[in-house]
Amino acid sequence: MPRRRVLAVAAAAAGSAAGAVFLRRRATRRRERAELYFADGSLVTLTQGSPEPDQLLAHARDLLAAARG
Amino acid sequence: MAQAADALAHLTEISTQIQAAVVFDREGTVLGSIVDDERAGRIAEKALELFRAAEKQGNQELVQLDASLPDGTVFVVRDADRLIAATTGPEPTVGLVFYDLKTCLRGFGEEPSKTKPKPKPRRASAKRTTTPRKKDDAAS
Numbered sequence: 001m002p003r004r005r006v007l008a009v010a011a012a013a014a015g016s017a018a019g020a021v022f023l024r025r026r027a028t029r030r031r032e033r034a035e036l037y038f039a040d041g042s043l044v045t046l047t048q049g050s051p052e053p054d055q056l057l058a059h060a061r062d063l064l065a066a067a068r069g
Numbered sequence: 070m071a072q073a074a075d076a077l078a079h080l081t082e083i084s085t086q087i088q089a090a091v092v093f094d095r096e097g098t099v100l101g102s103i104v105d106d107e108r109a110g111r112i113a114e115k116a117l118e119l120f121r122a123a124e125k126q127g128n129q130e131l132v133q134l135d136a137s138l139p140d141g142t143v144f145v146v147r148d149a150d151r152l153i154a155a156t157t158g159p160e161p162t163v164g165l166v167f168y169d170l171k172t173c174l175r176g177f178g179e180e181p182s183k184t185k186p187k188p189k190p191r192r193a194s195a196k197r198t199t200t201p202r203k204k205d206d207a208a209s
Contacts, residue, residue, distance in 0.1 A: 034136040035163075038129035052126065059119035060136035063143045066111040067089040067104070067156040 032057050073101035076176030084169040086162065088141075090155040091116070092177055100151065100177065116154030120145050133171075135163055142166075148174040 034056050036044040046053035073092065080090060081103055091102040093113035102109035123145075124131045133146040137159070144155045144166055153174045157166060 032136070032138050034123070034134060036123050036126055036131060037133045038127045039132050040129045042127065042129060044126055046126065056119065056122050056126070057136060057138070059115065059122050060143045061138060063112060063115035063119055063136075063154065064138055064141050064156055066108065066115045067143075068141075069108055 032060075034060060073177055076173045077101050077103050079176065080169055080173040084166065086157045086166055087155050087169070088157055090153060090170070090173070092151060092153045092174065093117070094152070095150050112154055112156075116143075116145050116152065119143070120147070120152065133167060135167070144170055146170045146174055148178065151177055 031047060033045060033047045034053060036046070038044070046056060048054055048057055077090065077092070080087065087103075089102075089104045089108070089112060091104065091109045091112045092100045093109075093116070094100060095117075097113050097117045099106070099109045099113050102112070104112065119136070120131065120134065123134050131147065133144070135142055135144045139159065141159055142157050142161050142163070144153075144157070146153050146167065148171065151174055153170050155166065155170055
């Protein structure tokens with residue numbers, strides 16, 4: 001019986017860890033971000049939180065709204 | 070303008086992810102679109118604002134950008150003086166969309182004669198040849 005209990009606890013722990021990873025990945029995907037590609041091949045990724053990216057993302061939201069009418 | 074229409078028609082044909090696309094110049098003049106004129110004008114204006122704001126983020130020339138939002142993604146690609154703005158649903162195949170937009174934008178700049186697809190080289194009809202069996206194989 002104790003062995004079964006240990007297995008159950010381990011399964012529950014693994015399940016909750018997998019759930020946490022899934023939720024974290026989903027949250028990351030849902031985060032607003034902008035990627036800027038420059039002529040020299042450099043890439044700048046901006047995520048929401050600081051003033052400049054927020055302004056850029058506001059423009060992007062306006063564009064999406066304009067496209068959706 | 071026929072090649073513009075062709076390029077955009079081809080874009081909608083090859084990319085099912087793109088919901089709206091507008092080609093415009095640096096002044097915001099719409100050169101072609103797959104949406105109605107009013108919406109195209111608004112998209113060009115907003116895309117130009119976005120592109121100009123993004124240009125300030127780096128020292129180099131900006132060539133393309135994408136912005137992912139919870140309900141969709143916007144793309145702006147520049148080729149010389151022309152730009153194309155497009156929108157998709159959430160989580161598109163970014164690389165593929167960029168490729169399709171660049172192809173479309175290049176199609177805009179080409180002469181009509183260049184846009185004509187080259188005739189595919191004809192393959193010689195396949196001949197069936199039979200290799201005579203070796204005597205050893207035939208014997209076994």
